[in-house]
Amino acid sequence: MSSSENTTGFGPLNGIKVLELGTLIAGPFCSRMLAEFGASVIKIEAPEQGDPLRQWRVLKDGTSLWWSVQARNKQSLTLNMKDPQAQEIARQLALDADIIIENYRPGVLEKWQLGFEQLQAINPALIMVRLSGYGQTGPLSGLPGFGAIGESMGGLRYVSGHPDRPPVRVGISIGDSLAALHGVIGAMMALRHRDVTGGRWNGKAGAECVAGVGQMVDVALYESVFNVMESLVPEYDYAGVKRERTGGALPGIVPSNTYTCADNENIVIAGNGDAIFKRLMQAIERDDLANDPALAKNDGRVPRTAEIDAAIQDWCSTKNISEALAILNQADVPVGKIYSVADMLSDPHFLARRMFEQHHFNDGTPVKLPAISPKMSVTPGKTNWLGPELGQHNHAILRGLGYTEEQIAELRAHKII
Template identity: 80%
Template sequence: MTEKKSSGPLAGIKVLELGTLIAGPFCSRMLAEFGADVIKIEAPDGGDPIRQWRVLKDGTSLWWSVQSRNKKSVTLNMKDPRGQDIAKRLALDADIIIENYRPGVLEKWGVGYEDLKKINPATIMVRLSGYGQTGPMKDLPGFGAIGESMGGMRYVSGHPDRPPVRIGISIGDSLAALHGVIGAMMALRHRDVTGGRWNGKTGDECVAGQGQMVDVALYEAVFNMMESMVPEYDYAGVVRTRTGGALPGIVPSNTYTTADGENIVIAGNGDAIFKRLMTAIGRDDMANDPQLARNDGRVPRTEEIDGAIQAWCESKEIDEALAILKAADVPVGKIYSVRDMMSDPQFLARRMFEQHAFSDGTPLKLPAITPKLSETPGETRWLGPALGEHNDEVLRALGFDDARIAQLKNERVI
């Protein structure tokens, strides 16, 4: 895919990605999708491990096509002082640095936040780690699965009579990445209103807005999603636990099985919606029961209400059930697989898939970019790059001539 120049809302913003796998790269992926110029640093000996994760084409992950779209790949041996020096030069020229190593690793390489801030006061560094940059656990390895567990998500996921389950995606990493994007945008706004981008000079000639470190812990990003858990426990001693497909304390909202064995989600928990739902399924007695008119009256009778809805669902095949409830203006939906998504009229109408092709012409669909901006939408300018594909371009921009670049290659610095 031919590289295109960015015209997005972040065009002109320079981002340096020092990270691997999911949290850091997903964070910079979103910035790249909306126009930022992202340089991704990879180890020369194999690059980011996600290149070999899940389903592969010609030895490279299909996931890579999405996770690293619009990024430039530069290889650097960060154990070599020359590699560290190049990384530092790129970091000082960046508007935003995104990293997800263990705390202390960047400091060991001389590109930590405090190292860069001394030279460039406008430095914005987004640091994503398992437990954050402080605290007794900061030096421990922390993956998304651990963040989901410590942050409370796993405790409430699954059925009450079985062990907790994981959501089928790396949600902890992705939530941390989204918090990183939000933090980066807020920090960039603050930098710009306090003086703007660093002018590259030091001492009395230095002109720069105020940068800052954005400290994102995976477990805290998950914890931030946990709704009313803290005040409920503090005030009433309530420990929310696993409730299967139901939404605890909000009735009815659950997963039900139809006559043909399909599963649908019905959310009839609004008071007016509940009345329409029960009327639609032939339970006027419940629709007109004063005790069930409000959620606090329905909660004690959750089992009875769910039983009535399930009994009705068991008498209908899924298409009929969906049609009846949609006609009654009740929120209802089939649980989609990716196969369902790819042919669904809503997904297609919203253009949620993009058609691309590999360099050999093999077609490939990617998920479209969200959120949708009316005037400056994101775009896929190119698919995930080959390892070190942009070495020459980036190093020449730093002033390296061809002979010096060749030497760095021969000595396995890049």
């Protein structure tokens, strides 16, 4: 399930070798971004079934459409990691890797002699990004942790939803994605530090060893969520304010909420800047509120949130969404409709920004993928091929490690690959 491969070097990470020892979302998303910007990524998968994400959500010919995005530009090598011979192959790849990305439960890699300290002893410049539910230390470190648990422990679930109902989840696996982004940031900072302290390991030992300083990047899912929770901690510690669920509103920043138009379409209006608030009130013909000195600053508006929201909702109820957008855009008020994927695919701005890529599966079926972000003026990312077939690169990778045809056949016969 991949388009034709083009392994020509490209991007700012061209020449960087990444070994992915992970499944599902956080680790693979982290290495996906590195692959999109030129890193050579070898993804280790279990023989026969592969990464479970291959069977998640909507499938084509038995393989997830998500897979085509999550594994683009990666090479697939199947290894039964419980077998010592497979562990040795992974160790050989680690010898030549710049970055290892893994999201096993803490302690698993150590049992296989593939832990950070064990690998750094043979590759001093190695960078290992370790993504887990609770981090590599602490009383909970040995427990399994998924993104949903990280979102809950990190504080996001508690503040999501309406005050009179149980907490809700964001409609995507945001905890895993936030962890992945922290992993990418950590990897790039570690790579920078390695390069300024000596660069890539030259493969030699002892006095001939030339290598920068590698390090471990310890990413916990709950901490990645916690890191984006704004002023949650000082508000509670200093002022005793515990942030609660507030529906579509942004608490303490007024007005910023979701409103319903006459055609039953929802619209988001963020009129919380002082000058913006005045323009908003004038646009909805509420000069009394626009000119009220008590509402000139945000701290004066907060106690009157309900009154302000009601005024905006009353106005929205008289306009369809296109009318409301036109009036508020003309008034230079931040406003937007809530997009579905169907809206995105036909939106002029998405199209002008080239936010979709057209590709084809092996059978010629066309498919759109999200384009690569962020956009870089000199070294943009690129999709060379879609998510690979399971074990598609077994032969090429093993031959590159010096394995003979007979040895590869034997590994296959014993279900090691």
